[in-house]
Amino acid sequence: MQITYVLELLKPTKKKQNIFFNNIEQVTKNRQDIASKIKANETKLTSADFKGINLPSVVINQNIREVKSLYNRFKQSNSKKENIEFKPNQPICYNNQSYNIDRHIISIPLFHNGKCQRFAFPVKQTNRLQDLKEHIENDYKLAKGSLFYKNSKWYFAVTIKLENRENKGANIMGIDIGLRQLAVASVVNTEGKEINRQFHNGKKAGFIRKKYRFLRRKLGRAKRLEKINSINNKEQRWIRDLNHKISRQLVNLAVQEHVGTIVMENLKNIRKTAKSIKKADRNINSWAFYELQQFIEYKAKLAGIKIIYINPKYTSQRCSKCGKIEKGNRKGNLYSCNCGNRIHADLNASRNIAKKYLETICLDGNSLSA
Numbered sequence: 001m002q003i004t005y006v007l008e009l010l011k012p013t014k015k016k017q018n019i020f021f022n023n024i025e026q027v028t029k030n031r032q033d034i035a036s037k038i039k040a041n042e043t044k045l046t047s048a049d050f051k052g053i054n055l056p057s058v059v060i061n062q063n064i065r066e067v068k069s070l071y072n073r074f075k076q077s078n079s080k081k082e083n084i085e086f087k088p089n090q091p092i093c094y095n096n097q098s099y100n101i102d103r104h105i106i107s108i109p110l111f112h113n114g115k116c117q118r119f120a121f122p123v124k125q126t127n128r129l130q131d132l133k134e135h136i137e138n139d140y141k142l143a144k145g146s147l148f149y150k151n152s153k154w155y156f157a158v159t160i161k162l163e164n165r166e167n168k169g170a171n172i173m174g175i176d177i178g179l180r181q182l183a184v185a186s187v188v189n190t191e192g193k194e195i196n197r198q199f200h201n202g203k204k205a206g207f208i209r210k211k212y213r214f215l216r217r218k219l220g221r222a223k224r225l226e227k228i229n230s231i232n233n234k235e236q237r238w239i240r241d242l243n244h245k246i247s248r249q250l251v252n253l254a255v256q257e258h259v260g261t262i263v264m265e266n267l268k269n270i271r272k273t274a275k276s277i278k279k280a281d282r283n284i285n286s287w288a289f290y291e292l293q294q295f296i297e298y299k300a301k302l303a304g305i306k307i308i309y310i311n312p313k314y315t316s317q318r319c320s321k322c323g324k325i326e327k328g329n330r331k332g333n334l335y336s337c338n339c340g341n342r343i344h345a346d347l348n349a350s351r352n353i354a355k356k357y358l359e360t361i362c363l364d365g366n367s368l369s370a
């Protein structure tokens, strides 16, 4: 699977824009030359065949690759035209070896003042950039990159290759998502015995939430809507970053513990928090929970782990040891049952989530050890 992230450059100076335009002009000319040579059956082309072109050789080589594949498509299309015609506004394309991303800075080679030079450009710091960096940190391979101009703005498009990794684990991870603990995971083996667990405390997130809520109210009284929007964006980015980190750690634990299935609750109606929090905060929370589940889901899939959603009914009231359902057993963070089970309430829930799935597959008669 391939994903392309289009990143907008912060407005370059006039001087740099001119360098871009000069290189784009050369790319267009170069591509047309390449197409003519291919049409004349010269197929073994290298950058050395284009001495008069003012472009870095890596760009010329990439042009050769691009035009070859475009030419094949052109031939198949049975077009009445003589050859492919390139419009003046061509992208400058790079293979994965010739461009670089460091934080929010992209560096690429361009031709300027008679030689090939490296230039660095900052891009806007967006959610998209965050997602891309998350992939890069996890060793997903960079593929093609391209600089292009559209509607008076400059963009750099980065393509990455995602490979689904194989996984043959049989263990099960139940994940409980909430406010006090953003996520609690319990890993159980096929006999239902817990072999590992992970907690993601919500204290810091709660603090940040309060801070932004306070700011929003203050600005709301002053009716500064633009400022409120900018604060909402900041809060969203902060949560997104946190969700990336939590989901990464959960999936890493799942891989480490040979988990084949991750089980989560279907949170369409967030029962746990609905009463305890104010309406205005409910939206941002349900959105954050949903995003966390989405991140867990796609990271798990890439690791070859299956995702199952179950009905959340009774997962927080039921005793994970004896199975008794008793609403009063849960008091804040503690779950305590007559049978002697005294554990963190959210860990109790995550065990129930894992077990609920384990029971359904046992009822189906599927062999777990296979």
Ligand SMILES: [Zn+2]
Residues within 6 Å of the ligand: 319, 320, 321, 322, 323, 324, 337, 338, 339, 340, 341
């Ligand atoms: Zn019990």
